[in-house]
Amino acid sequence: MERWTLREFEAAARARLDPAHYDYFAGGAGDEVTMRANEAAFGRLGLLPRVLRGVTKLETDVTLLGSHAAVPVLVAPTAFHRLADPEGERATARAAAAAETIMIVSMAATVAIEDVAAAAPEAELWFQLYVQPDLAFTERLVRRAESAGCKALVVTADSPVMGLRERDLRNGFDDLPAHLCCENLRDGDRVRPVVMSPEPSWEHLGLLREMTSLPIVLKGVTHPADARLALGHGVAAIMVSNHGGRQLDTVPATIELLPEIAAAVGGAVPVLLDGGVRRGTDVLKALALGAVAVAVGRPVLWGLAAGGERGVARVLGLLRAEVEHALTLCGCASVHELEPGMVRRPC
Numbered sequence: 027m028e029r030w031t032l033r034e035f036e037a038a039a040r041a042r043l044d045p046a047h048y049d050y051f052a053g054g055a056g057d058e059v060t061m062r063a064n065e066a067a068f069g070r071l072g073l074l075p076r077v078l079r080g081v082t083k084l085e086t087d088v089t090l091l092g093s094h095a096a097v098p099v100l101v102a103p104t105a106f107h108r109l110a111d112p113e114g115e116r117a118t119a120r121a122a123a124a125a126e127t128i129m130i131v132s133m134a135a136t137v138a139i140e141d142v143a144a145a146a147p148e149a150e151l152w153f154q155l156y157v158q159p160d161l162a163f164t165e166r167l168v169r170r171a172e173s174a175g176c177k178a179l180v181v182t183a184d185s186p187v188m189g190l191r192e193r194d195l196r197n198g199f200d201d202l203p204a205h206l207c208c209e210n211l212r213d214g215d216r217v218r219p220v221v222m223s224p225e226p227s228w229e230h231l232g233l234l235r236e237m238t239s240l241p242i243v244l245k246g247v248t249h250p251a252d253a254r255l256a257l258g259h260g261v262a263a264i265m266v267s268n269h270g271g272r273q274l275d276t277v278p279a280t281i282e283l284l285p286e287i288a289a290a291v292g293g294a295v296p297v298l299l300d301g302g303v304r305r306g307t308d309v310l311k312a313l314a315l316g317a318v319a320v321a322v323g324r325p326v327l328w329g330l331a332a333g334g335e336r337g338v339a340r341v342l343g344l345l346r347a348e349v350e351h352a353l354t355l356c357g358c359a360s361v362h363e364l365e366p367g368m369v370r371r372p373c
């Protein structure tokens with residue numbers, strides 16, 4: 027495992043997981059056009075390194091909404107970690123803490139947010155929320171995230187309804203096994219279902235802002251007009267995301283959407299990106315084109331399924347080493363030196 031590449035982690039995860047669970051993690055919506063495009067688009071961009079810049083020391087740290095990350099590679103919120111490893115989100119959080127990065131804990135986690143926080147007291151945690159139509163219950167979730175020490179609320183906006191995931195339909199995967207549940211949704215002696223609802227609107231962002239003083243990150247922005255609207259609604263950061271190609275199929279690759287969104291935001295708030303980040307060079311391209319950090323979804327799940335906490339730590343360490351290596355090759359002493367001129371788009 028110490029010498030594995032990300033591809034090898036994925037192969038090992040595939041070999042270990044129940045095939046229906048592997049498909050849930052790996053799959054996308056519809057024809058998986060968007061899912062494939064996310065990765066492929068990075069490959070089409072070229073990096074133009076600078077030379078002879080006398081780099082002696084590398085700076086990869088970023089501070090985001092008051093949280094520190096030693097590398098600008100965050101853990102994206104993904105559901106159901108106990109399908110991959112018995113320790114589930116506890117293991118992921120410990121690995122994120124060891125890697126000194128931020129973990130965005132999914133509302134649909136299989137370990138309660140309080141228990142994730144207790145398992146990894148050093149971890150920088152943010153909490154991902156699907157606004158539930160029952161706003162009183164939504165507020166209870168927000169309070170729990172605050173009390174557990176989460177430093178930001180990541181509101182996912184790209185899921186008014188679940189994407190059409192044909193692998194899951196084919197496999198009949200529509201629920202967790204009986205021994206697991208979404209622990210954040212316990213409510214008295216029942217467990218509520220996660221409701222993906224088309225009801226939330228921009229007004230709900232206002233309600234959330236009144237509900238909490240936590241900074242709000244809007245996840246799932248792909249249209250520049252929505253990025254501008256988000257600024258008017260007081261979001262603290264914007265996350266360019268097409269949900270890893272799991273929601274609306276044929277949305278363009280996030281790295282292709284990033285420049286327009288970064289221009290629309292104009293530096294007013296930090297812009298993050300996820301979708302298809304698999305290499306240190308992908309991270310550099312996203313930063314050069316205007317993101318302050320990226321997040322990875324499936325790579326973390328491959329680490330977790332292949333090797334538990336150690337597997338996630340290894341995946342995050344691999345990405346960190348690649349970021350440092352690529353920065354050195356690009357003649358950059360700091361992630362802040364990356365700029366659009368270092369990325370060449372195909373003519």
Ligand SMILES: Cc1cc2nc3c(=O)[nH]c(=O)nc-3n(C[C@H](O)[C@H](O)[C@H](O)COP(=O)(O)O)c2cc1C
Pocket residue numbers: 050051052064102103104105132133134154182245267268269270271272300301302303321322323324325
């Ligand atoms: C198995 C799986 C579960 C996910 N669960 C959530 C979730 O609960 N909430 C959310 O906002 N995004 C969820 N996502 C989307 C990720 O946060 C992220 O946008 C996506 O995985 C990034 O693409 P990548 O997997 O190519 O890195 C999930 C993604 C996967 C693969």
Ligand SMILES: CCCCC(=O)C(=O)O
Pocket residue numbers: 105134220269272
């Ligand atoms: C009900 C949990 C939804 C998790 C999710 O967002 C995904 O599978 O992409």
